[in-house]
Amino acid sequence: DLDWRHCKYAKRQGVRIAVNPDAHHTDGLADMRYGLNIARKGWLEAQDIINCLGLEEMKAFLARSKQ
Numbered sequence: 001d002l003d004w005r006h007c008k009y010a011k012r013q014g015v016r017i018a019v020n021p022d023a024h025h026t027d028g029l030a031d032m033r034y035g036l037n038i039a040r041k042g043w044l045e046a047q048d049i050i051n052c053l054g055l056e057e058m059k060a061f062l063a064r065s066k067q
């Protein structure tokens with residue numbers, strides 16, 4: 001699990017974070033709230049979270065990542 005203080009550092013460095021519940025069953029999807037709470041405590045905003053990107057933004061992000 002990512003410590004919220006590392007979220008602030010990642011944001012300052014321009015690193016985007018993926019928030020996920022690490023669910024192994026659909027019941028575990030509700031655990032997404034824990035990751036979101038850490039992101040909020042670490043002052044992350046939607047533009048800092050990779051899985052908040054729209055389709056075209058995600059395509060562009062992935063294309064840049066391959067370079």
